Amino acid sequence: MRRCCCEFCPLPPSRQSGACIQHHPRLPTPPKTSQDQAQLMATGHVPSSSDIRTDDDIRTNDDIRTDDDTAYLYAFADDSIPPLKVHQDPSGSKWSAGIGATVWDSALVAVNYFERLASEGRLPPCHRIVEIGAGTGLLGLALATVIAHSPASAPLDDSTRSHPPSQRQLVLTDKAGTIPLLNHNLTLALARDSALAKVFRISTEVLEWSDPSVSDGPVARLAPDLVLIADCVHWPELFTPLIATLEAISSHETLIVLAYERRNFDVEVEFFAQLGKKFSFAHVPEDSQGYDYRSEDIYLFTCRKRI
Incomplete structure (x- = not known):
């Protein structure tokens, strides 16, 4: 493994696989x-x-990491969309949110993929979105921002109040310890971009993968048409609970977009073996991903529950 050459990279040395695309996206050669x-x-x-x-x-100057906080500013490919700012806490000194309190590279690859789909008019149904293991919330908030600034989006004004309350909903989920950071970043996003609140109802929700009541919980009742997962394939002991959670909250119509960074494939392959028993999934080729953020170690998959 090579160390990232960026002095501001928040990743520990063990996680710096090649150049960190947070700060060094793939550039034209x-x-x-x-x-x-x-x-x-x-x-x-x-x-x-x-x-x-x-x-x-x-x-920007005020976004550079300090001893106890890191603010990350995501600049969208469409310059008319205001940048999305989220706070991280990789040291755990402020939010104590654990490993999820970092913007991981796979989330950036997924966001950029959705940016490309939006620019080409190919976004999947995105009326009820759930992000699993949201961490900082960057992926879900960024996708909602892209949709909110899309000409096709219908603002939730007086003329659309008669629509079901489930229209244009985003739920950011994670462990209880991560919710304060998610709430902070959600508040920050809504304050910086008024279009979000006009188009989306956004909330946070505790979702423990090992909780047997997930299938009866509010996330499952939402009946999401899109589920987002970025960099959640880490620990073998959580493979089965994660897949069970996906099965519990999704229907046959739900599209799951999974961004995965390969680190120890000999172990991680078991996740995909288990996933394939319940879901059909397909790899998104690199040339079909976003234009700005790609990596040979990061893979995108689209998944649907088997009939």
Whole structure:
């Protein structure tokens, strides 16, 4: 494993697999020779400085990590959408939210994938969204932000109050210890972007994967049409509870988008073996993912419950 070369990277050395794409997204590769450059110029695909996201595009001076807090600013590909700011707590000194209090790279890959789908008019049904193991809430909040700024979104104004209350809902779920951080980031997002509250009803909910009452709980009753999971395939002892939770809260119409970073595949393959018994799933090829954030170690899957 290589260490990330970014001095502001919040990841511990053991988690820094290659260059950290939080701060070093995949950038256009400049042509190697003058002949290559001439050929690319003829086709209009020469990378320029405007094609490259720098640290200045992603972070501002007050967003750089301090001893007890890290604020992460996600800049959307569509410049008309205001950046999303979430707080992290990788040291656990402020929120004590555990490993979930960090923006992991797989969440960025998933967000960028949805940005591409939105730009191409190919977003799946997103009326009732649940994020599992939400951590900082970046993935769910970012997707809601993209939808809220989409021309096709219907604001929840007086003309739409007659619609069922389940329309345009987002529920961010995690363990009880992570909920205070999720609530903080939700409040921050709503304050920074008024469009969110006009389009979405957003809430947080404790969801313990090992809780046998999940199937009767509020998340299952929501009947989500989209479930989000980013970087939750860590511990073998949680593979079965996680899959049971997915089974409990989803129907055959529910689309599950799972972002997964490969770390110890000899162990992690068991999760997918178990998942395949209950769900059919397909890999999203790299060339179908987002344009800005990709990694050879991060995979996206779409899943549906088997009939």
